Amino acid sequence: MTSEFNDRIAAQRAILRAINYVDWKAEPLLGLSRKAIDRWITSNGIEADSDLAKLVESASSKLFFLANKSQDQISEEYQLVRTEIAATRDAIVRLLFPK
Structure with a gap:
């Protein structure tokens, strides 16, 4: 359980x-x-329906899912969501820092 918690925090x-x-x-x-x-969206004048806002909200909901499942036996769904979180983080980086 500690490992899942640490992974989620990381x-x-x-x-x-x-x-x-x-x-910002x-x-x-x-x-x-x-x-x-x-608060961050409002304070920084970010459009609530922007790709960035949607990605941040998606990451938040996926992390919430992991928080609620971390005490359960690690399932395929849990592993899939962990992969999705990493992909969401990568999408945020690509959006903020295009090459």
């Missing part, structure tokens, strides 16, 4: 680190809760 930190690498005009994203995301 995934959250990686997403926040990528997002906050940008020097008002404030950084302080967490992946619904309230933290809403």
